[in-house]
Amino acid sequence: MRCLKHCLVLAGLLAALLPREALALDNSDCYTCHEDKALTKKGAGGKAISLCVDQAKYGASMHASNACTSCHADITEAPHPEPFTAKPVQCAACHAKAVSSYRASIHGVARQAGKLNAANCDDCHGRHDILSPGAPASPLRHENQAAVCGKCHQEIMNELRNSIHGKAMKHGAPDAPTCTDCHADHQIGGLKAVSPLKVAEDVCSRCHASARFNARYNLPMDRVTTFFASYHGMAAKFGSNRSANCASCHGYHNVLPSSDPRSSVNKANMVKTCRKCHPEANENFSFGKIHLDENSVADTGSRINWWIRRMYLLMIAGVIGGMVFHNLLVLRRKLIAIWRRKDRSVLRMTLAQRIQHILLLTSFITLAITGFALKYPDSWVRFLVGSNEDVRRLGHRAAAIVMLALAVYHTFYIIVTKEGRGLLKDFCPRWKDVLDVFGNLRYLLFPRQPKPAFARFGYAEKAEYWAVVWGTLIMGLTGIVIWFKMSITEWAPRWVIDVAITIHYYEAILAVLAIVVWHFYLVIFDPDVYPMNTAWLDGRVSEHWYREEHELDRKSLPGSVVSSPQEESDDTPSGSAGA
Ligand code: HEC
Ligand code: HEC
Ligand code: HEC
Ligand code: HEC
Ligand code: HEC
Ligand code: HEC
Ligand code: HEC
Ligand code: HEC
Ligand code: HEC
Structure with a gap:
């Protein structure tokens, strides 16, 4: 006896120590009564409500492994007291996201406003037989869904079933639309008040704009594009709320082919369809082509x-x-x-320099166009590059190779050749350049200030030269990182590539704008050289202009110690004689 008493105390203690779940009610506790088909309760109006839970269906549902009490959380003992009214099940405890999206929908809002006939979770999903919406037996599966919504929207269900879309569904077309293809699933909202653009773009175009879709169903390819090219389509795109969308002409639940005499776009009904918005429409107006190809x-x-x-x-x-x-x-x-002007006697660019300049400008322009074509594939750049991505990419890489090879050659040129060393020397920044910037600003801003005199290259040309050096280095480095991303990511994290892409993009903008604003001004738009400084073609500039702009470069000016060379063939770099 004492032993039994101790055992009981021990068991009680153990039970108290065990986690709560171990004490949770087992589903079989509930089935003892609720598997009984005869178990009913009197509902409102005296109608008998079945309290039977089908164990097989429950076992096949998504919640098979849930305890009954995970949803019926208010039940803590079995049997529970009678009479018993359960608290509403809170699906949100586990499906917060689904519930919040549902609450924002037209049904959720209607329900919260007290219109109790608006849909509740179990109206669509069921209760104890909830399946994944895609499961073959789910009431929400594509082909079954109209019936679920039709419980409350019966007329619409019938219209849809009689439409071309409903017929296609009946014949097993996988793309035939059902309610939530057009209305979205939980975010169901009315499509009545939305803009024509939304219906055209988000609802009908989802299927009818697709080339594969149209080929599969043998439908005209151009219906969506011709709509957007039409007056109605353009007005819709620009925000008109009165313009026609696909559904204004074709209907939405009762869409039928134009050959069907009941169709709103059948000849017999066209005048009526247009008159919805054009009250004076006659036959001539209405019978014109709508999808104008x-x-x-x-x-x-x-x-x-x-x-x-x-x-x-x-x-x-x-x-x-x-x-x-x-x-x-x-x-x-x-x-x-x-060109023929007598005074074009100063040699500004040697043949070697002109060839380098031409290579630089063609590769630069090619890189800019093909590069921006990647970032802005729909812009006008498309007309230059075409829409083929492979062409764009190969063009970009070929031009990059030309530019990098040129950079290597130029380095060699300024180190090894006498001409190049002279060039480098004259491009070398000096303290005078800083003074020149201020001197020139003073001259430009205030009257009666002296104009600073420049040597072979003023600060403007020097800045430009070094900007090209800098830009080539940055663009070359980041470009190579992007090109060889696979090898790079073998030892560096992915963000290195992302950072390289960012630098490459913004440096490109900087470079292109600098060329347009700085270089093009200096060599094209400056009134003194307009329409163009043609030195890049034949190497020469006028003595008059050169004296104005580079008067300190005595070596290049005629009549000075080293006079300018006479022939193309014996081009010597101007100003390099002292190097
Ligand atoms: C001894 C039999 C018995 C057991 C065991 C039992 N129930 Fe019930 N249950 C009933 C009866 C009888 C009613 C009807 C009560 C009434 O008429 O008010 C009922 C009603 C309910 C209701 C409906 C209340 C409403 O609002 O209409 C729910 C939900 C419910 N039971 C869940 C459970 C769950 C979950 C379990 C297991 C943890 C369980 N029951 C165990 C007999 C039982
Ligand atoms: C996924 C949640 C969920 C689970 C799990 C669940 N139920 Fe229910 N049950 C509901 C919903 C929803 C209702 C409808 C009433 C409501 O909305 O609160 C309901 C209602 C009931 C009713 C009232 C009769 C009816 O069908 O409307 C009974 C009885 C019941 N449940 C028993 C059980 C039993 C027994 C189990 C375990 C085998 C169980 N439930 C598991 C969600 C659930
Ligand atoms: C008007 C009918 C309807 C109502 C009411 C409804 N649902 Fe849904 N639910 C759907 C449809 C349709 C789908 C998605 C089907 C698909 O995507 O194939 C869905 C999907 C889901 C999913 C799957 C996961 C997801 O979000 O994609 C969950 C969970 C869900 N619903 C929970 C709920 C809950 C909880 C409620 C009540 C607050 C509720 N539903 C009310 C129709 C409904
Ligand atoms: C105690 C937590 C819990 C509660 C309460 C609950 N569920 Fe679930 N539900 C689950 C779990 C777990 C799954 C299975 C998820 C999975 O396997 O992806 C599930 C799955 C589902 C699915 C299928 C989702 C999909 O992606 O296919 C739907 C629909 C669903 N629940 C609806 C409901 C509805 C409606 C209610 C309220 C009546 C409800 N659930 C209450 C836990 C819960
Ligand atoms: C092919 C797309 C499409 C399908 C499929 C579709 N709807 Fe609609 N539905 C629309 C459009 C578009 C509107 C709004 C038209 C307008 O008023 O301008 C609409 C309007 C509605 C309305 C508002 C009342 C009305 O008649 O104007 C309800 C309710 C509705 N749909 C429910 C449903 C249900 C339920 C189903 C499935 C049986 C369904 N819809 C299938 C496109 C569709
Ligand atoms: C339980 C009944 C019920 C079910 C099931 C139901 N609805 Fe509704 N639905 C309503 C009610 C009631 C309203 C009206 C809400 C209001 O007036 O604010 C409504 C409104 C709508 C509207 C907005 C109509 C408008 O005026 O623009 C659409 C769209 C809609 N439902 C689509 C659906 C779809 C799709 C389904 C199936 C996935 C569905 N409904 C299932 C009851 C239901
Ligand atoms: C989910 C895909 C889908 C959506 C969304 C959709 N449709 Fe369709 N539509 C179809 C399919 C599939 C057919 C082909 C039926 C067949 O010929 O078998 C079709 C056929 C048609 C036809 C008849 C073509 C013919 O001559 O056979 C018209 C007109 C049409 N749709 C208009 C619309 C309009 C207007 C909308 C928007 C309110 C719309 N569709 C939304 C899938 C869709
Ligand atoms: C202003 C009215 C109007 C608008 C808006 C309109 N259509 Fe049409 N659509 C017609 C007419 C009329 C025909 C039949 C004569 C023809 O082929 O041009 C037609 C033909 C079609 C067809 C060929 C099948 C058939 O029934 O002959 C499809 C598919 C179609 N339209 C889809 C669309 C889609 C999708 C949109 C929206 C992007 C749209 N339509 C916008 C009037 C319109
Ligand atoms: C949902 C309303 C709506 C429907 C239906 C509609 N239209 Fe229009 N349409 C407009 C609006 C709005 C304009 C621009 C303002 C205006 O001309 O009144 C417009 C403009 C036009 C224009 C260009 C006129 C101009 O001012 O440049 C033509 C042509 C046209 N519609 C033809 C038709 C035809 C043909 C039909 C019948 C197949 C039709 N529309 C059906 C709303 C509609």
């Missing part, structure tokens, strides 16, 4: 359109092309006249 020649209207378009394209090419041709001839004459 620029290349179609199917009927008289399209053919006339086609010819007019061709005529204009020809006219634009002819007229503008002719203008360009004419003005190029004028420009050529004037450039020749400038």
